[in-house]
Amino acid sequence: MQRLYFLLVFITLGCSNQAQEQQRSILPGAYQTDDYLPLIEDKKVGLTVNHSSLIEGTHLTDSLQSLGINIKKVFTPEHGFTGTISDGVKVEYENSESSFELISLYGENKKPSTEQMNGIEIMIFDIQDVGTRFYTYISTMHYVMEACAENDIPLLIFDRPNPNGSYVDGPVLDTALSSFVGMHPIPIVHGMTVGELAQMINEEGWLKNQVKTDLKIIKTRNWNHQKRYSLPVNPSPNLPNDLSIALYPSLCLFEGTIMSVGRGTDYAFQQIGHPDYPDTTHSFTPVSREGAKWPPYEDQRCYGLSWIGKQPSYAFSLQPLIEAYKKMNRDDFFNDYFKRLAGTNSLQKQIEEGQTEEEVRASWEPALSNFKKKRKQYLLYKD
Template identity: 80%
Template sequence: MQRLYFLLALILLGCSNKAQEITTEILPGAYQMEEYLPLLEGKKVGLAVNHSSLIASSHLIDSLLKNNIQITKVFTPEHGFTGTVSDGVKVEYDRAQSSYELISLYGKNKKPTPEQMAGLDIMVFDIQDVGARFYTYISTMHYVMEACAENTIPLIILDRPNPNGSYVDGPVLDTALQSFVGMHPIPIVHGMTIGELALMINEEGWLKDQAKVDLQVIKIKNWDHEKRYSLPVKPSPNLPDDLSIALYPSLCLFEGTIMSVGRGTDYAFQQIGHPEYPDTTYSFTPKSKEGAKWPPHEDQVCFGRSWINQEPKYEFMLQPLIQAYHLMRREDFFNNYFKRLAGTNSLQKQIEEGQTEGEIRASWEPELTNFKKKREQYLLYE
């Protein structure tokens, strides 16, 4: 009899755990339609979206149209609506898609113009970010916020989890190096969702002329900054999985060097290499492919280092960059893009001078500490 009670208890415990799993499913802001549909009804709506703007398997556009929401304009970021266009490649749209106009916010037209904003009553932003300062979706968000502020159009952010949201690290951007890959005085890994960052941008006066947008953030349910979140779709062509996303803040700095980060392979941002890398024990060959047209060192065997098949570790690493520089021993190792990515003039000099990772980290710690304190007031999640 005792054994029977024990088995029953195990079954009940298992059912309880399953029920808990169901009720604690992470639900991005787009899932909370009851919160934002009333704000959109009867209005001409603009959307800033791409392929990641999903509610389960349904795209946000389809979900809104089924609820009789009038979508008049759809704005898309780098990589286009489908998320398949290569990095840095200009995206152009010249035709209407169904009942709405499709407008690219990449290339020369990074910010919605007054003509493009004309006729809109409200704007919705719903694009998956990965939590690195140089990932350009947050730059697109900045310009959408600015355009909304200038044209007195309210903005709703449908928040999504930050897969790198469990930590904050890296040098804080020197605003003298402000560019589309770094628009705000934040560290490389900012540890904020797009909703939290939007609140910071708005309240810190970082929009042009310190303008403020009428902003509302629809929060994520059942998520906090310590929870792992595996993206349902790859956010851009060269971030294929959790490992690439975890390594991206560290390995993207190699894009400011002569090294390849594996673009043109199935393992972008999981390996680094160069045809003249002295350690020849590991190699790969970049090929031109969808999402990676004309990759660095195309069709050349690159020797280097791999993280493929490793368990993702959510941390910012400097050692791979320091080690690669000292192994290569080339004056042309860094290019002009590196300072934009690093957000500081000092990192390249520190590596070239032979400073240790500890010494380099100590130099950016005061600004990083100040950012962490500022960040706390804008956090929407524990």
């Protein structure tokens, strides 16, 4: 028995070391300096970045400046340059102590203006995404692409792996419901990197007036859509680990309901709850903190469902939503935000009518299958 135990430990450690080695071998686009330095040397460079824009732990701004690159302006998305500002909070900058101008693209100003683009000869976009339609970094990318096209500025996208990139699922957005949490006719889980999605946006004519960006993708090396990728840094304040990122596509829909998704706790997007949830087995109390200022039900004990401690399962499910709706049994369960997150008027009605997940999924066709076919022509990483 003891020999068997040590054999199992040896196998486990071997598998763990192999997984770690695979992680280390994955090199995002920002690491490919030989591929892009000739394109940006002696140019005035703009960057669209945040805290996730790293090369082996060093921020892209620092890496490029150490190589003599002239960074003129830095644009940032939701959560700001540091990635610590709460969701939905307008990002503003006063005087920057940096050598470059810092400009927020979250708040009243979501698209770089012609004035803000002035003096830039080439733009770089390098932000870690998590592969869902309602994660707003891809909306910021859309507006940056549009501004580059309108001002004749080339755009380099430093691609990074999509941790939810192994599958495609969910209803395709009804463009009548387009908003900053869903700008494109794609499903909730689109299964594309930002580079692949940028190509689709460009070629499908989704930019304003169907303008096209002079676009170049610096690919990630040693990764494909079936490879698991554990993010080296939290992509936003309330996605603290792999489990939250895997659950995010399913649990973010609760943001359009009366339920809390655990903002203001250590386990955001790993639990859902409400002060009046009838099953009191699991509970948590949200508190105001950095990255989660004034969370729903602040300082109130919430009861609900928990996935804390489970292994990440990369799949989209409606079951948590269906179960919570049945148990709460309230007419005010959904709010107006839900339709924008879902990207369709149908999903709320289907759940209220008591349809099964299988019945709901059937209604996503043929749009979902058509998207999957379209997606194939833009993929940069073959399995």
